[in-house]
Structures are given as C-alpha cells and as structure tokens.
Amino acid sequence: MRPIVDLYSLSHYSFGTKETKVEKDTSVAARFDRLREIYKKEGMRTSVAGVLLVQEHDYPHLLLFQIGGTFKKLPGGRLRPGENEIEGLKRKLTSKLGPRSQNLVPNWKIGECVARWWRPNFETVMYPHCPAHIKKPKECRVLYMVHLSEREEFEVPGNLNLNAIPMFELYDNAQRYGAVISSIPQQISRFEFRMNN
Amino acid sequence: MRPIVDLYSLSHYSFGTKETKVEKDTSVAARFDRLREIYKKEGMRTSVAGVLLVQEHDYPHLLLFQIGGTFKKLPGGRLRPGENEIEGLKRKLTSKLGPRSQNLVPNWKIGECVARWWRPNFETVMYPHCPAHIKKPKECRVLYMVHLSEREEFEVPGNLNLNAIPMFELYDNAQRYGAVISSIPQQISRFEFRMNN
Numbered sequence: 001m002r003p004i005v006d007l008y009s010l011s012h013y014s015f016g017t018k019e020t021k022v023e024k025d026t027s028v029a030a031r032f033d034r035l036r037e038i039y040k041k042e043g044m045r046t047s048v049a050g051v052l053l054v055q056e057h058d059y060p061h062l063l064l065f066q067i068g069g070t071f072k073k074l075p076g077g078r079l080r081p082g083e084n085e086i087e088g089l090k091r092k093l094t095s096k097l098g099p100r101s102q103n104l105v106p107n108w109k110i111g112e113c114v115a116r117w118w119r120p121n122f123e124t125v126m127y128p129h130c131p132a133h134i135k136k137p138k139e140c141r142v143l144y145m146v147h148l149s150e151r152e153e154f155e156v157p158g159n160l161n162l163n164a165i166p167m168f169e170l171y172d173n174a175q176r177y178g179a180v181i182s183s184i185p186q187q188i189s190r191f192e193f194r195m196n197n
Numbered sequence: 198m199r200p201i202v203d204l205y206s207l208s209h210y211s212f213g214t215k216e217t218k219v220e221k222d223t224s225v226a227a228r229f230d231r232l233r234e235i236y237k238k239e240g241m242r243t244s245v246a247g248v249l250l251v252q253e254h255d256y257p258h259l260l261l262f263q264i265g266g267t268f269k270k271l272p273g274g275r276l277r278p279g280e281n282e283i284e285g286l287k288r289k290l291t292s293k294l295g296p297r298s299q300n301l302v303p304n305w306k307i308g309e310c311v312a313r314w315w316r317p318n319f320e321t322v323m324y325p326h327c328p329a330h331i332k333k334p335k336e337c338r339v340l341y342m343v344h345l346s347e348r349e350e351f352e353v354p355g356n357l358n359l360n361a362i363p364m365f366e367l368y369d370n371a372q373r374y375g376a377v378i379s380s381i382p383q384q385i386s387r388f389e390f391r392m393n394n
C-alpha cells in the first residue's frame with residue numbers, strides 16, 4: 001500500500017557545471033512586479049517543482065539549490081500557458097539539472113504529487129489551501145516526487161549550488177527554508193524509502 | 198491524477214452522545230509510564246488516526262476531538278499486536294464515533310495514507326521521519342484519509358467534544374494543535390476537494 005521511493009547514495013550522481021542561468025529578478029520587489037505583469041496578461045501562474053531525494057548513511061536527503069548566501073530553491077519553474085504540469089516539470093528539470101549533452105539528459109520519472117501551494121496576493125506568503133475569501137489566487141505551485149535513476153550525470157548552472165540537505169535539517173525550519181520547503185518532511189512521511197547502495 | 202475527496206456539509210452529519218470513554222491516563226507522565234510498560238512487553242506500538250473532513254461555506258474543516266480545555270485529538274488509537282492498520286482504524290473509529298446501534302455503524306472508507314510520525318523516545322516530541330541514530334523508535338503513528346459518506350449518524354463519548362476546525366486555523370499552529378495535527382493542511386494539499394451540498 002505504501003508508495004516506494006528508491007534512494008541511491010549521493011555518490012552515484014555527478015554534478016558538473018554548465019552556463020550560468022541568469023536570475024530574472026534582482027529583488028523580491030522586482031519579482032512581484034513581474035508576476036503582476038504576467039498575471040495581467042495570462043491570469044494565474046502555475047509553477048512546478050521537483051522533490052529529488054538521495055541517501056547518505058541510509059538517511060533521506062533533499063537536493064536543493066542555494067543561490068547566493070541564503071536563498072533556497074527547489075529545481076523547477078513556471079509553466080508556459082496551457083503547458084501540462086508533468087511535461088513542464090521535465091522541461092524545467094532538464095534546464096536546471098540536465099547535462100548539455102542531449103543524449104545524457106535523464107529520463108525524468110515524475111511520480112506522486114507531494115503538495116499544492118497557493119499565493120493569494122502578490123506577496124511572499126503562500127498557503128497549502130486557497131483561502132476561502134480568495135477567488136483569484138495569483139500563483140499555484142505544485143510539488144512532485146521525482147524518482148531518480150540509480151546513476152545520473154547532472155550539470156548545474158554555474159551561479160547555483162546544489163546541496164543535499166538531510167530531512168532533520170529541513171523539518172520545522174521555516175525560518176531558514178521557508179514554509180514550502182520546510183514542510184516537505186511531513187508531506188513525504190507517507191512514502192517508504194528503500195535505501196540502495 | 199489528483200486524488201479526490203468528496204466533502205459534504207457539516208449539517209449532513211448528526212452527533213449524538215454515548216457513554217463516556219474514560220481516558221486511560223490522567224497525566225502526560227502516566228501516559229509515558231504506560232507506554233514504557235507496553236513497549237517492554239510488545240515492542241514498538243503503532244497507533245492509527247483518521248483525517249475526517251467536512252465542508253462549511255465550501256471550505257474544508259477537520260473533525261477533531263477536544264478533551265477538557267486544551268487537549269486536541271484525532272479519532273483513532275492504538276493497534277492490537279499484529280492488527281492490520283486499516284482494520285484497526287475502523288475498529289477505533291467505531292469505538293469513538295460509531296452509534297451504539299450496530300446497524301447504523303458507518304461503512305468506514307479508509308483511503309490514502311496521509312502521514313507517518315515517529316516517537317524516538319518516551320517523550321512528547323514526534324518526527325515525520327525516524328531519526329538516523331534511532332534504531333528502536335517507541336511509537337509509529339499513521340494518519341489515513343477517511344472518506345465520509347454523504348450522511349452519517351455519529352455518537353460521541355460524553356466526555357469528548359467533537360469540533361469542525363477550518364484548515365486556516367490548523368495551519369502553522371503547532372502551538373495550539375501540536376506538530377501532527379497542525380501539519381495536516383500541508384499533507385492534504387495534494388488532494389482535490391469536491392464540495393457537495
């Protein structure tokens with residue numbers, strides 16, 4: 001009955017470097033200005049993100065981008081208008097983690113939906129439900145489990161660091177990781193993690 | 198792809214009163230003394246709990262017991278040694294919510310696993326993962342979605358209050374509801390709630 005996730009040792013994956021992905025926004029204010037512009041044209045924005053797990057010492061770790069000193073981000077991004085969530089997530093994972101060599105791009109296995117968050121206003125706060133009085137939320141963010149293969153060769157944009165963060169560090173740590181990322185341990189507790197070496 | 202939960206108005210359910218269920222422990226210390234005794238005899242204890250949802254004003258609410266002034270509890274309880282989680286949860290739901298009239302007992306529909314929590318020591322703190330250094334956790338608590346039928350006649354033990362608590366009240370409110378209950382909004386965000394009147 002329990003959905004299974006196979007976890008492989010972090011050492012099974014290589015992390016090369018590829019060209020820098022320029023962040024589209026240089027400040028939080030700029031980000032919400034852009035979100036507001038897009039909303040006017042396209043309506044609510046849907047973004048997708050992947051929960052990619054590895055193991056170290058038989059304990060689950062989450063792959064997480066760090067940008068600059070403090071900003072943490074799951075691999076993912078915004079869907080194109082009308083784009084399917086699964087296909088859009090594959091596209092974003094390839095853009096953020098795939099190697100430049102096309103034939104080495106992972107065959108991404110997008111699995112179970114982990115969570116769905118709502119942004120009611122053009123502000124940083126998100127909720128795991130759309131508040132009752134909000135008829136037009138500004139963003140919906142969907143997290144999916146990504147089942148990694150036993151070995152992969154990733155390439156990471158030069159301006160990003162990819163870290164493997166243990167569950168106990170994320171749990172109950174919204175101050176450092178924000179509500180979306182710090183809730184992942186609770187959301188994936190329903191899975192059985194099978195440790196592989 | 199999204200699992201669906203049909204929610205019916207709280208007014209579809211009646212809540213009668215039945216005989217008091219005496220709480221087995223009169224204090225937190227007494228509770229852990231008992232847990233320690235049971236652990237010695239039977240090993241790790243597994244407990245199960247149900248996530249029962251209704252709607253009010255098209256917004257999801259969780260059915261939650263309140264005992265005395267502050268103690269909040271999901272319907273559920275401890276499994277018997279070797280008992281199946283689903284069957285044990287049905288037994289506990291009938292004991293806590295079922296009417297005395299046997300032929301009115303709901304045909305409980307136990308659905309998806311919502312979360313799995315671990316108690317590493319004989320202490321109140323639980324985690325949504327078993328800490329890496331803990332080889333013998335003392336309790337595992339499993340939460341399941343319970344799909345309610347359109348109408349039911351519940352009966353609630355006289356010493357308990359059953360309340361319908363909106364998601365926004367639970368979210369990010371570990372101080373009032375504890376980590377297990379306050380995490381439910383994040384854990385059930387992956388479901389689609391279909392509002393029925």
